[in-house]
Amino acid sequence: MAHLLLIDALNLIRRLYAVQERPYLPLPDEVAESTKQQIIVNTAAMLRQALQRLVQELKPSHALLVFDGRDSVWRKTLYPPYKANRKPMPAILADALPKLQLEALELGISSIQRDEFEADDMIASAASRAAQHGQTVTIVSTDKGFLPLLSSGVHIYDTFARQYLTEPMVQQKFGVPSHQLVRYWSLVGDNTNNVPGVAGIGPKGAHDLMALGATLTDALEHPDCPKKLKEKILQHKEQIKIFMHILSLKTDVQLGLNLQQMRLNHAAV
Known part of the structure; x- marks a missing residue:
């Protein structure tokens, strides 16, 4: 091979x-x-x-x-x-x-x-x-x-x-599996590429949100999604889409x- x-x-x-x-x-x-x-x-x-x-x-x-x-x-x-x-x-x-x-x-x-x-x-x-x-x-x-x-x-x-x-190293450093990194960086920011993320959302907020669903849409529709977090995401929805696109x-x-x-x-x- x-x-x-x-x-x-x-x-x-x-x-x-x-x-x-x-x-x-x-x-x-x-x-x-x-x-x-x-x-x-x-x-x-x-x-x-x-x-x-x-x-x-x-x-x-x-x-x-x-x-x-x-x-x-x-x-x-x-x-x-x-x-x-x-x-x-x-x-x-x-x-x-x-x-x-x-x-x-x-x-x-x-x-x-x-x-x-x-x-x-x-x-x-x-x-x-x-x-x-x-x-x-x-x-x-x-x-x-x-x-x-x-x-x-x-x-x-x-x-x-x-x-x-390795995958365990990714999980230890970022707190999410590798297939969720683009979504995570779009929320918290990625200094390497000069992507600021969403103001007011840090690693904890991103982890809490991502634990609620496989996509941002799923997470926002979850009954346990905090109202303030949901409002921030909806306010920056188009910006997040752009971040996810350029980081993919x-x-x-x-x-x-x-x-x-x-x-x-x-x-x-």
């Missing part, structure tokens, strides 16, 4: 780059050209080591580095503040991405980028499709946005902590790749 490794490329690469950039902050773009080149050489070496370790430890049969598209704007169109708190990619790193992709390709790991899609949606689509065909999938990322995909066939691995993220990952993106094109050349690694 195939084991597909889907790597959230910039989630991995930006953290590796940050280690090399740190000594030159706050103005890394103003360092000498030779220093810039050394930062990238070091980042490339760290990326190679990280990818080799992933292959050796997780033993996938297939792997893919997935990069964010440059023109994925549908979430910002729905909600302009989406990810507005994110720092832009450093220019040194942005210019070096083709080199880093080649570094991965030398290890037999292909890369993909589709201008109109975020990496998250491409990864979710590839993971869902592979799992439907009975293949094992491991998503490599520290982004909690992938947690709703957790299932018997889809695993999530934090390469920096060197551990799998697409699973229908067509990547234009087949499994054979993602097969690992273990000799190269």
Whole structure:
């Protein structure tokens, strides 16, 4: 059975780059050209080591580095503040991405980028499709946005902590199962994506509400639903719908790749 490794490329690469950039902050773009080149050489070496370790430890049969598209704007169109708190990619790193992709390709790991899609949606689509065909999938990322995909066939691995993220860990951290996370974050907020949630509803209120029904509609119709909580939800109903939409990952993106094109050349690694 195939084991597909889907790597959230910039989630991995930006953290590796940050280690090399740190000594030159706050103005890394103003360092000498030779220093810039050394930062990238070091980042490339760290990326190679990280990818080799992933292959050796997780033993996938297939792997893919997935990069964010440059023109994925549908979430910002729905909600302009989406990810507005994110720092832009450093220019040194942005210019070096083709080199880093080649570094991965030398290890037999292909890369993909589709201008109109975020990496998250491409990864979710590839993971869902592979799992439907009975293949094992491991998503490599520290982004909690992938947690709703957790299932018997889809695993999530934090390469920096060197551990799998599991359903009990989700329950312990958020107080809800993975399949309810999007609804939970829509209520309490998600700082990662600059989603504020509903004012006045914290984790306790969200937990109380979600315990009353499988959907918000069910919860609001429950006789034990507190009146004030119900009023807040109804006042922000349309906003919650938008939050749930932008926090949900697409699973229908067509990547234009087949499994054979993602097969690992273990000799190269």
